[in-house]
Each structure stands twice: as structure tokens, then as C-alpha cells.
Amino acid sequence: MDRSDFNNVQKCGSPLLFLTREEMELVHSGALQVLREVGSDIQHEGAREMLRKVGCGVKGKRVFMPEGLVEWAARQAPSHIHVYDRDGNIAMDLGGRNVYYGTGSDCPTILDVYTGEHRPFTYKDMEDGAKITDALPQLDFLMCCGLMYDYPVTSYEHQYAVMLRNSTKPQVVTAANRESISNITKMAIAVRGSLEELSKRPLFIMYNEPTSPLNHTFDAVDKLIYCAENQLPTNYSPCMMTGATGPITNAGGLIQADAECLAGLVIHQLARPGAPIVFGGAMYNMDLKCMQPTYCSPESIVNNIALAQIGRDLYHVPTWGFTGCSGGKVFDAQAMNESAQYVFAVGFGGVNLNHDVGFMNYGLTFSYEMLVAANETISQMRRVFDGVVFDRSHMAIDIIKKVGPKGHYLSEEHTLEYNAEMWLPDLTDRADLEKWERDGRTTFEQRVKARAIDIIENYKPKPLTPEQDAAVDEILRLADAAAEKK
Amino acid sequence: MSKLSELAVIVEYGKLREVEAAVAAALDEGNAPIDVLNVGLVDPINVLGEKFRLGEIFVPELLIASRCMKTGVEKVRPMLSGGDVKSLGRAICATVAGDMHDIGKNLVALLMGSAGFEVVDIGMDVEPEAVVEALRENPDTKIIGLSALLTTTMYSMKDTIEALEEAGLRDRVKVMVGGAPVNQKFADQIGADGYATNATSAVDLAKKLVGVSG
Numbered sequence: 001m002d003r004s005d006f007n008n009v010q011k012c013g014s015p016l017l018f019l020t021r022e023e024m025e026l027v028h029s030g031a032l033q034v035l036r037e038v039g040s041d042i043q044h045e046g047a048r049e050m051l052r053k054v055g056c057g058v059k060g061k062r063v064f065m066p067e068g069l070v071e072w073a074a075r076q077a078p079s080h081i082h083v084y085d086r087d088g089n090i091a092m093d094l095g096g097r098n099v100y101y102g103t104g105s106d107c108p109t110i111l112d113v114y115t116g117e118h119r120p121f122t123y124k125d126m127e128d129g130a131k132i133t134d135a136l137p138q139l140d141f142l143m144c145c146g147l148m149y150d151y152p153v154t155s156y157e158h159q160y161a162v163m164l165r166n167s168t169k170p171q172v173v174t175a176a177n178r179e180s181i182s183n184i185t186k187m188a189i190a191v192r193g194s195l196e197e198l199s200k201r202p203l204f205i206m207y208n209e210p211t212s213p214l215n216h217t218f219d220a221v222d223k224l225i226y227c228a229e230n231q232l233p234t235n236y237s238p239c240m241m242t243g244a245t246g247p248i249t250n251a252g253g254l255i256q257a258d259a260e261c262l263a264g265l266v267i268h269q270l271a272r273p274g275a276p277i278v279f280g281g282a283m284y285n286m287d288l289k290c291m292q293p294t295y296c297s298p299e300s301i302v303n304n305i306a307l308a309q310i311g312r313d314l315y316h317v318p319t320w321g322f323t324g325c326s327g328g329k330v331f332d333a334q335a336m337n338e339s340a341q342y343v344f345a346v347g348f349g350g351v352n353l354n355h356d357v358g359f360m361n362y363g364l365t366f367s368y369e370m371l372v373a374a375n376e377t378i379s380q381m382r383r384v385f386d387g388v389v390f391d392r393s394h395m396a397i398d399i400i401k402k403v404g405p406k407g408h409y410l411s412e413e414h415t416l417e418y419n420a421e422m423w424l425p426d427l428t429d430r431a432d433l434e435k436w437e438r439d440g441r442t443t444f445e446q447r448v449k450a451r452a453i454d455i456i457e458n459y460k461p462k463p464l465t466p467e468q469d470a471a472v473d474e475i476l477r478l479a480d481a482a483a484e485k486k
Numbered sequence: 487m488s489k490l491s492e493l494a495v496i497v498e499y500g501k502l503r504e505v506e507a508a509v510a511a512a513l514d515e516g517n518a519p520i521d522v523l524n525v526g527l528v529d530p531i532n533v534l535g536e537k538f539r540l541g542e543i544f545v546p547e548l549l550i551a552s553r554c555m556k557t558g559v560e561k562v563r564p565m566l567s568g569g570d571v572k573s574l575g576r577a578i579c580a581t582v583a584g585d586m587h588d589i590g591k592n593l594v595a596l597l598m599g600s601a602g603f604e605v606v607d608i609g610m611d612v613e614p615e616a617v618v619e620a621l622r623e624n625p626d627t628k629i630i631g632l633s634a635l636l637t638t639t640m641y642s643m644k645d646t647i648e649a650l651e652e653a654g655l656r657d658r659v660k661v662m663v664g665g666a667p668v669n670q671k672f673a674d675q676i677g678a679d680g681y682a683t684n685a686t687s688a689v690d691l692a693k694k695l696v697g698v699s700g
């Protein structure tokens with residue numbers, strides 16, 4: 001059931017805040033110290049030159065940023081980013097405590113809905129993923145779910161084409177380098193009409209990341225600059241595995257991650273002051289026995305929300321989050337438990353742009369069942385975030401007086417009227433035992449699987465116009481030809 | 487407890503600051519340098535390696551103990567004769583061109599190092615020619631470990647193996663590959679000598695490929 005109109009702005013009286021003002025300042029000050037004293041490795045000559053000119057110390061590839069420059073950059077970035085769907089309607093207002101959910105990207109394998117096996121992710125899987133995300137009302141944006149084995153070089157371009165063709169929702173896109181992000185931009189322009197229109201009503205946000213600890217690769221920096229120059233929104237999210245690529249403690253992880261985000265922010269704002277950027281990222285500890293990133297450990301959840309709090313309340317920029325993921329290998333109770341905890345936490349924490357719904361096996365496997373199930377979780381959580389409405393009619397004192405002691409509310413018009421506000425289950429079972437048995441004794445897992453299959457086989461997304469479609473094909477053809485040449 | 491056993495305990499518990507003194511004490515006690523090496527320094531690492539494989543300890547416990555071992559070895563080395571410090575042979579580890587994921591490769595290199603290989607870690611985003619170059623600089627290398635974490639960079643492994651062939655060096659070394667998107671089928675396709683899913687099995691594989699049993 002579509003209840004997406006219920007909220008997006010949560011109304012909790014006392015939202016989740018992990019840090020006091022003083023603690024946010026401690027992280028910020030620690031990050032400034034790291035940026036000035038330790039410095040950052042910037043593997044991009046143009047960026048180093050730009051930084052040198054504004055007073056940074058540069059020694060080889062190491063760049064030392066003065067505090068004032070960092071704080072200047074934080075003040076330039078806008079506090080809200082408005083993102084529009086394929087049809088040009090406003091879809092997300094990133095900023096404040098607004099909460100949006102979307103899929104993850106680039107998994108090498110998929111948990112096959114039909115057979116339950118883990119197998120390489122393919123073109124067809126990408127089509128299914130885009131359709132499912134389009135069909136699920138609680139998912140606000142889509143990422144590419146997996147990286148297709150069928151297109152080893154131009155997979156980012158082909159993935160984008162599939163997303164564009166199978167969903168009207170806005171996207172968060174991954175790209176290898178400037179070339180692939182500019183090909184993706186061309187396809188989005190084919191929809192919007194011009195670059196100007198696209199930057200006025202962005203259809204995608206680019207996903208980008210530093211290489212913890214404190215390293216910024218050529219491609220990452222180059223993509224940041226590309227987005228800034230073209231006024232296209234991007235994020236810059238560390239994927240820090242604390243204990244391996246960052247300090248294992250929450251406070252230490254936060255300080256290093258803040259320093260990495262801020263270094264990106266400085267480069268981005270120097271390239272074009274005021275360009276839109278989303279702040280925040282992950283500090284998930286590495287499990288030091290299995291040596292994989294934990295993604296959804298309790299510590300990761302705290303770190304993610306705390307860094308977003310710093311972004312929102314200290315720097316006043318839109319924030320980036322993780323959600324709806326699991327370390328589990330199949331769609332089971334562990335997967336549901338981990339996914340639901342994270343959905344609730346980022347919602348309650350007021351993080352804006354939350355990705356990775358559908359991730360299993362620490363980002364190595366994507367599951368469409370997880371996605372369908374998370375839609376139900378998000379829907380419930382959004383109702384929770386509505387909190388309590390206080391107006392005369394909702395306070396219902398008149399009805400309480402009317403019904404009085406020993407009466408009941410079942411035949412009151414007030415009950416019927418406001419029942420429309422109650423959350424209604426879609427795949428969640430609330431039947432009595434007899435009806436549940438009559439209906440086939442299904443488990444939640446079975447209903448989720450059936451829904452996923454139903455969407456894959458029957459859902460018809462709104463197509464692109466023939467002109468847009470042809471333009472996308474031409475861009476792909478040129479990209480493939482260029483790749484072939486290399 | 488004898489000073490030799492005390493040394494072994496200090497290594498096992500990763501007490502970096504106490505190792506040098508403990509080595510000196512074990513030597514003062516009259517133990518032969520070769521026993522200090524094998525019983526005091528190497529044995530505890532073998533014990534920890536096994537515990538790690540079984541999931542009984544965390545990786546830093548093994549890696550910090552390995553640092554202790556190395557510190558201790560430096561201290562006894564001047565007293566040993568050439569063949570005493572046994573090496574399983576030289577290995578080169580790299581993350582292939584275009585790929586910035588180095589933690590898996592680092593772990594493989596570290597665990598190979600603590601198992602007794604002399605590892606030359608040539609970093610991440612390493613072009614095929616640079617691997618060939620590293621091999622020329624270290625002609626006694628027995629095995630090359632290549633890591634890739636991206637569907638889009640795993641083909642650089644193939645390029646690297648081809649570069650070794652073109653340089654006429656392919657037969658001189660074993661090549662093993664690993665990383666999240668890689669599997670046995672792919673390893674076979676590109677003509678690698680072996681594939682392993684994690685660092686512990688990478689060590690076993692390396693030993694097998696150079697002909698020592700684990």
C-alpha cells in the first residue's frame with residue numbers, strides 16, 4: 001500500500017542525537033588538527049595546484065590544509081539539495097532531518113530469487129532490480145544493486161541506461177572515472193534536455209569516496225571536480241573499516257572520517273563554491289576474525305548517525321547514510337533483524353540519503369527479497385516517525401466525553417475517519433490463526449519471495465520516449481566503441 | 487618457567503616492549519641461538535596461526551605477535567649461521583592496475599610473512615609492467631600473489647599474467663589470485679596457478695605451490 005505521503009519529515013519530539021554540541025566540536029577540532037598537521041594525500045595534480053594557490057602546504061602529494069580554509073569551504077556548501085524524478089517532479093528535499101531510503105550498488109553477486117543460490121550479477125538482474133525499486137513505494141531512489149559481469153569495462157554506463165529505462169525514480173550513480181560519469185551525465189541530459197536543466201533539476205547524485213586512511217585517488221578527486229564544475233550533486237563518503245583503515249574506536253573513526261569528508265569538501269568547494277554536496281559516510285569496524293567489514297554492526301550505526309549529525313548541525317549540509325543491509329548470507333531472520341534495525345536507526349537519527357537497502361554478505365551479495373521486505377519495514381517506520389498529532393480532533397476529548405465509562409469506540413465516526421491514518425500491513429500477517437491456515441499457512445519469507453517474483457514477471461515501468469531511448473543507445477554505442485579502442 | 491618459555495609466552499601475548507630483553511635473558515640462560523629462534527620466536531607464531539584459522543583469536547593478536555617475532559629475530563640474527571633462519575621463499579604481492587583495494591592484499595602479505603615467506607609488497611594499482619619489473623629486481627621470487635576487488639579490474643590480472651609471459655618470466659614463478667569477485671573458474675581461465683578465498687587459505691595455497699606442506 002502506498003503511504004509515502006504520510007511523511008518524509010519526521011516529527012519525533014526528541015530525535016536521536018548521539019553527540020552534544022561540545023562533542024561535535026571535539027570531532028571537528030580533531031579533524032582540523034589532522035588536516036593541518038598530518039595532511040591528506042591528494043593524487044590529483046590539478047587539485048594540489050588549486051590547494052597550493054589558496055595557502056595549503058604541499059609536499060609531494062601530501063597537502064596540509066589550514067583551518068580557516070576548511071571552515072570557509074564548509075560555509076559555502078548549500079544546506080539543501082532538491083532532487084527530481086525522471087518526469088521532472090520534485091522527489092527528495094535533502095537537508096534538515098528529512099529521511100530517504102534507496103538501494104545499494106555494485107554487488108558482484110546476487111541471491112537468486114528463484115533458486116536461492118549466490119551467483120554473478122548480470123544485465124537481467126539489473127533490469128529486475130530497477131523494476132522492483134520502481135515498484136516499491138517506500139524506496140525513494142535507486143542505485144545499481146550489482147555490477148554486471150556482462151560489461152566489464154562500460155558496466156557503469158549500461159547500468160545507468162537500465163536504471164533510466166526501468167524507473168522514473170532519481171538515482172545515486174557510481175562511476176569509474178570522469179569519462180564514465182560524463183557518459184552518465186549525457187544520458188541524463190537526454191532526458192532533461194540540457195545540462196542547465198539537469199543541474200537545475202538534478203536527476204542523479206553521484207556516489208564518490210575517499211580511500212581511508214586520508215588518501216584521495218585521482219579518479220575520486222577528478223569526479224568531485226567534474227560534479228562541482230557542472231553543478232551536479234555528489235557525495236564523498238568514506239568506507240572506513242575501523243580497525244583496518246581507521247582507528248577502531250568510535251571517536252577516532254569519526255575524527256578521521258570527518259577529516260576525509262572535509263578534505264573532499266574543500267576541493268569540491270574550491271572547484272566551484274556553492275556546488276551541492278552530501279556529507280557523511282561509514283565507519284564500520286572490520287570483524288577481526290572473518291576480516292570483513294561489518295556494515296551494520298551497532299558501532300557502525302552509531303558512527304554513521306553521529307557523523308551525519310555533525311554534517312547537519314555543525315556544517316549545515318545534507319547528509320549521507322547506510323541502511324537496510326545485513327552480513328547474513330540468505331534472506332532469513334538475521335537479515336531482517338539487521339536490516340530493520342538500521343532502517344529504524346537512520347530514520348530516527350534524521351539522516352537524509354540512506355543507501356544500501358538490499359545488501360547482504362557485507363556488500364558482496366544483493367537480495368531482492370531483502371528489498372521487498374525493507375519496503376514493508378520502511379513503511380512501518382515512517383508511520384512511527386509521524387509521532388503524535390495534536391489538534392482538537394486528534395485529541396478527541398469530545399469523543400472521550402461522549403463515549404464515557406464502559407462505552408466503546410467501534411461504532412463512532414471518529415474511529416472510521418481516523419482509521420484511515422492507521423498503518424496497514426501489506427506483507428505482514430495479522431490474520432487470526434484460522435484465516436492464516438485457510439490462506440495457505442505462508443511465512444513472511446514466502447510472501448516476500450512471491451511479491452519479488454510478481455514484480456519481476458509482471459511489472460511494467462513507464463518507458464522513455466522513443467527519442468530519449470535512441471539518444472541513450474547512441475551514447476552507449478559511443479562509450480562501447482571508445483572502450484573497444486582502448 | 488625457563489627464560490625460553492617466558493620468551494615464547496611474551497611473543498604469544500604480543501608484548502612488544504618486552505621482547506628484546508626476553509631474547510637477551512633466554513640467551514643469557516645458555517640456550518643456543520637456534521633454539522631461541524625456533525622455540526622462543528617461531529613456535530608461538532605457528533600456534534597462533536592455527537588458532538586464527540580456527541577462529542579462536544583476532545587477527546591483530548597474530549599480527550602483533552608476528553611483529554614481536556621479527557624484533558626478536560633481528561636480535562638473534564647476528565648469532566645465527568646463514569641457513570638457520572628458514573624462509574619459505576620470496577613472494578611478491580600486489581593489487582592490480584586500476585584497483586585501490588589493498589586491505590585484502592595486505593592481510594595476505596602479512597600472514598604469508600608470519601608463515602615464513604619473505605614478502606615484497608609492491609602496493610596497489612600496480613601496472614603489469616611494474617610486476618614484471620619487481621620480479622626482475624627479485625629474481626629469486628617463487629610466487630606472485632595478485633589481488634583484485636572489482637569486476638572491472640579483475641581483467642588486469644589477466645594482463646599481468648600475459649605481461650609475465652611476454653617477458654619470458656612466467657615459468658619462473660607461480661601466480662596465485664584472489665579478491666571478492668574472483669573465483670576458481672576465472673583463475674583457471676586466465677591461467678593462474680591457484681586461487682584462494684581468504685588469507686589463511688592463501689598461505690596454505692602458497693605453501694602448496696612452492697612445494698612445502700602446511
Ligand code: B12
Pocket residue numbers: 105106107108109146147174175176207208209210211212213238239241245291292293361362363364584585586587588589590591593594630631632633634635636637638662663664665666667681682683684685686687688691
Ligand atoms: C573497503 C572498500 C573500499 C575502500 C578500499 C580501501 C582500501 N584501502 O582498500 C574504498 C573506499 C577505497 C573503495 C573504493 C571503491 N570500491 Co570498494 N569496497 C570496500 C569493501 C567495503 C571492503 C573491501 C575489503 O577491504 N574487505 C576486507 C578484505 C580483508 O577482504 P578482501 O579484500 O576480500 O580480501 C580477502 C579475500 O578476498 C582474499 N584475497 C584478497 N586478495 C587476495 C589475493 C590473493 C593472491 C589471494 C590468494 C587471496 C586474496 O583474502 C583476503 C583476506 O581474507 C568492499 C565490500 C566487501 N565486503 O568486499 C567494497 C567493494 C569491493 N567496492 C566496490 C566498489 C564498486 C568500489 C568503487 C568502484 C566505488 C566507487 N564507485 O567509487 C571504488 C573503486 C576504487 C578503485 N578504483 O579501486 C564493490 C565492488 C563491486 C564489483 N562487483 O566489482 C564492493 C564489493 C562493494 C559494493 N557492493 O559496492 N572500496
